[in-house]
Amino acid sequence: MKRPEKRIPLATPTTHGDELGYIKEAFDKNWVAPLGFNCDGFEEEMSEYLSAGLENKYHCLCLVSGTSALHLAVKAAGVKRGDVVLCSDMTFSATVNPVVYEGGVPVFVDSERDTWNMDPKALEKAFEKYPEAKVVVLVHLYGTPSKIDEIKAVCEKHNVILIEDAAEALSATYKGRQCGTFGNYNALSFNGNKIITTSGGGMLICEDEESRKKALYRATQARENVLWYQHEEIGYNYRMSNLVAGVGRAQLKHIEDHRAVKERIYKRYEEGLKGLPLVMNPYIKEEAKPNFWLSCMLMEKGVCDDFMKIVDKLNEANIETRPLWKPMHMQPVFAGSDFIYVEDTPVDEDLFSRGLCLPSDLKMTEEEQDYVIECIKECF
Numbered sequence: 001m002k003r004p005e006k007r008i009p010l011a012t013p014t015t016h017g018d019e020l021g022y023i024k025e026a027f028d029k030n031w032v033a034p035l036g037f038n039c040d041g042f043e044e045e046m047s048e049y050l051s052a053g054l055e056n057k058y059h060c061l062c063l064v065s066g067t068s069a070l071h072l073a074v075k076a077a078g079v080k081r082g083d084v085v086l087c088s089d090m091t092f093s094a095t096v097n098p099v100v101y102e103g104g105v106p107v108f109v110d111s112e113r114d115t116w117n118m119d120p121k122a123l124e125k126a127f128e129k130y131p132e133a134k135v136v137v138l139v140h141l142y143g144t145p146s147k148i149d150e151i152k153a154v155c156e157k158h159n160v161i162l163i164e165d166a167a168e169a170l171s172a173t174y175k176g177r178q179c180g181t182f183g184n185y186n187a188l189s190f191n192g193n194k195i196i197t198t199s200g201g202g203m204l205i206c207e208d209e210e211s212r213k214k215a216l217y218r219a220t221q222a223r224e225n226v227l228w229y230q231h232e233e234i235g236y237n238y239r240m241s242n243l244v245a246g247v248g249r250a251q252l253k254h255i256e257d258h259r260a261v262k263e264r265i266y267k268r269y270e271e272g273l274k275g276l277p278l279v280m281n282p283y284i285k286e287e288a289k290p291n292f293w294l295s296c297m298l299m300e301k302g303v304c305d306d307f308m309k310i311v312d313k314l315n316e317a318n319i320e321t322r323p324l325w326k327p328m329h330m331q332p333v334f335a336g337s338d339f340i341y342v343e344d345t346p347v348d349e350d351l352f353s354r355g356l357c358l359p360s361d362l363k364m365t366e367e368e369q370d371y372v373i374e375c376i377k378e379c380f
């Protein structure tokens with residue numbers, strides 16, 4: 001294949017047309033507002049999806065973004081000014097920002113090499129230094145489940161609240177159970193680049209209706225249940241629009257197809273890049289089924305001195321790539337924050353220096369992917 005006219009992207013929205021039916025219904029009923037039947041339907045259908053096979057049903061609240069879901073999770077967890085919160089380090093800043101909105105003090109925890117997620121041993125070490133910590137925020141990077149049992153065991157031992165940032169991990173499972181159902185409060189994102197999208201949106205997943213109700217109250221300007229506008233707490237305008245929720249209802253019907261395509265893309269890279277001095281983003285095959293949201297490659301040490309040259313070369317070939325999430329402890333905005341690691345040198349810094357996200361768009365053709373693979377081969 002020749003250099004394509006159109007850039008081959010990492011991940012863009014993939015729609016199917018049936019989204020329009022839900023939007024039309026909202027127009028027909030003149031329900032063009034926040035809240036409404038599509039919001040109710042989307043929450044109910046997500047709850048069914050996440051809770052299938054479980055004893056208790058999860059309670060979902062659709063919101064304007066994954067970030068707002070995380071913010072309401074942090075509030076629900078009771079984080080107050082000065083409270084230490086132990087957070088994943090290798091992630092997008094939206095995992096951590098809501099902790100800071102509430103005046104919490106993030107302490108970053110290094111990753112392990114088996115899933116690129118929070119290392120349970122580093123988390124244990126973090127509790128030795130910060131026994132007063134009451135909340136942990138855990139991400140599943142690129143849709144790969146963390147070592148959830150080990151992380152949960154540490155959390156239970158120290159009797160803390162676990163917030164699961166499953167923004168990238170909807171439809172990924174761990175020991176048969178859906179990501180987004182492991183924390184006390186869990187967040188999903190439907191941003192344009194995620195595995196399903198509503199153009200922009202998110203969801204808070206709660207264990208009980210009481211928590212959902214409290215979050216709903218905060219998300220709708222904290223209005224008391226009286227005739228006039230009465231406020232006893234600072235509120236937010238975080239509710240999802242009924243139009244946007246309609247897009248989500250249609251997208252959710254396609255989630256398993258999306259996951260299957262993402263897996264095919266990952267497997268095709270794995271096969272096509274065999275023999276090169278690199279590995280794909282790893283997962284623990286015995287216990288986890290990632291959603292393969294983004295395929296990534298990690299170059300062997302020593303072969304990646306020209307790391308940015310590879311990015312440039314692929315860029316010239318009209319292929320979008322991007323280094324892995326830059327670890328939070330390396331971000332200027334968090335320069336004053338503590339960072340806990342257990343290996344001789346931080347795993348996250350090493351991953352960041354050698355890892356690259358590859359085009360994983362659902363609409364990418366096999367021909368386009370073969371072209372990407374060929375271009376990567378030429379870099380070595």
Ligand SMILES: *Cc1c(COP(=O)(O)O)cnc(C)c1O
Binds near residue numbers: 066067091139200201
């Ligand atoms: C996308 C993302 C978010 C934020 O979601 P938005 O809907 O964009 O606010 C949070 N955490 C992680 C890990 C993400 O990838």
